[in-house]
Amino acid sequence: xxxxxxxxxxxxxxxxxxxxxxxxxxxxxxxxxxxxxxxxxxxxxxxxxxxxxxxxxxxxxxxxxxxxxxxxxxxxxxxxxxxxxxxxxxxxxxxxxxxxxxxxxxxxxxxxxxxxxxxxxxxxxxxxxxxxxxxxxxxxxxxxxxxxxxxxxxxxxxxxxxxxxxxxxxxxxxxxxxxxxxxxxxxxxxxxxxxxxxxxxxxxxxxxxxxxxxxxxxxxxxxxxxxxxxxxxxxxxxxxxxxxxxxxxxxxxxxxxxxxxxxxxxxxxxxxxxxxxxxxxxxx
Numbered sequence: 001x002x003x004x005x006x007x008x009x010x011x012x013x014x015x016x017x018x019x020x021x022x023x024x025x026x027x028x029x030x031x032x033x034x035x036x037x038x039x040x041x042x043x044x045x046x047x048x049x050x051x052x053x054x055x056x057x058x059x060x061x062x063x064x065x066x067x068x069x070x071x072x073x074x075x076x077x078x079x080x081x082x083x084x085x086x087x088x089x090x091x092x093x094x095x096x097x098x099x100x101x102x103x104x105x106x107x108x109x110x111x112x113x114x115x116x117x118x119x120x121x122x123x124x125x126x127x128x129x130x131x132x133x134x135x136x137x138x139x140x141x142x143x144x145x146x147x148x149x150x151x152x153x154x155x156x157x158x159x160x161x162x163x164x165x166x167x168x169x170x171x172x173x174x175x176x177x178x179x180x181x182x183x184x185x186x187x188x189x190x191x192x193x194x195x196x197x198x199x200x201x202x203x204x205x206x207x208x209x210x211x212x213x214x215x216x217x218x219x220x221x222x223x224x225x226x227x228x229x230x231x232x233x234x235x236x237x238x239x240x241x242x243x244x245x246x247x248x249x250x251x252x253x254x255x256x257x258x259x260x261x262x263x264x265x266x267x268x269x270x271x272x273x274x275x276x277x278x279x280x281x282x283x284x
Contacts, residue, residue, distance in 0.1 A: 029138025030092035030113075035060075036080045036103065037096035039261035040117050042068050043133045044094060045075075046263065047142050055088055067257050067265045082106045092136065120262025122185050123154060129262060150264040154189060157270055162191030163277045165218035168207070169196065170242075172223075172233035176207035183259045186266060190274040192219065209236055213245050219277055220246055223256045250280035 033052055035041045038059035045053065045060075045068050058079050059065045060072035078084050080100040085093060085107060093114045095104050108114050115136055120126045127147050134143025167187055169176045177183035178194065178201030187194040195215045196207065222237065236242055258269040 030090075030136070032088070032090045033092045033094065033137065034078060034085055034088050034090040035094040036078060036085070037094070037099045037117070038062075038065050039096055039119070039263075040094040040133070041072065042066060042261055042263055043117075043129060044137070045071055046146060047130070047133050047137055047139045049137070049139060052137060054090060055085075063257070064255075065257055065260055067261075067263070067268075069257075082110075085112075086110065094133075094136070119182075120266075121180055121182050123150075123189070123262075123266075125182075126150070126262040126264070126266065130264075146264060150267065153264075153267050157189050157267065157274065158191075160191060160274070163274075165192055165277045165280070166195050166198075166215070167192045167219040167221055167273065167277070168212055168215065168217040169194065169221045170207060170212060170236070172231070172236075174206045174209060174236050175204055176201065177204055178202050182262050182266065183269070186259065186270040187273065189267070189270040190277065192273060192277055209239060209241055213241055216245070218250070219273070219280060220249065220251045221273060221276075222251060222253050223259075250276055252276035 029049070029052065031052065032054050033044060033048065034055040035044045035053065036057050038057055041056040041060035045056065053075060055076040055078045056072050058077050060075070061069050061077065063069045066072060076088070078088070080103050082103045085103065090112065093107055093112050095114060095116050097116050097118045099116070104114055104116070117129055117132070118125075120129055127150070130143050130147050130150075131140075134140045134146075167190075169183060169187070171177075176196045178196035178199075180203050184194050184197065195212075195217050196205075199207075199211070199215070201207070252272060254269050254272050258266055258272075
């Protein structure tokens, strides 16, 4: 069987599509960075110096997935394909641990430097990711300032009296987030009690509508997508039992873009929930 790496490289060169990895000088920051994951896209956009970040993934411009969708238009878009990244001649490629594995493996075999980031499951993870991204880009001071701002906002939020209200996270296809997830961290930062925790749920799992009704939470958090047509994934929101549960109860929509990726803007999800719980108490 022919070597895949050699075949792809030769095909590109023979077609006149010449692109080579351009390593940065030892000890110097990368000059041409390509990000292939919506979460690394946003961390890089927050930290990169002028002209340093060349390309971000297609999801970076999706308002449903990215908080920095407007800023994404300043960069070349990639779709995670080895051929297109190859032609960009980056000296650093940033990806998520679940980003297209074939592309990541092939780029490494072609000699490109690829750094991967795992999903953030806590605010501590966010801080570590910001620090690491700052080191990779040679933007340590910017990273330290960003972390300081985030920690100050988090401390201020946690310093407020906890309401102790119970909250149910109820997403498409009846999914919820339990212990060990970033969303659960935001619930705790908001001073609320996640019913998924009390039910012993770990990670992301399905919360049956019957169980949701029996738990009777004080607050229900949803994350509606902007679909052009009705989606079966959200049929739970129109179920009579769900409508009866939320009648007269505070329901708040927390856009998924605040929790899909771990970054300083994740705190916005906690603030939304905290304020919703506070206003629900005032209205009673």
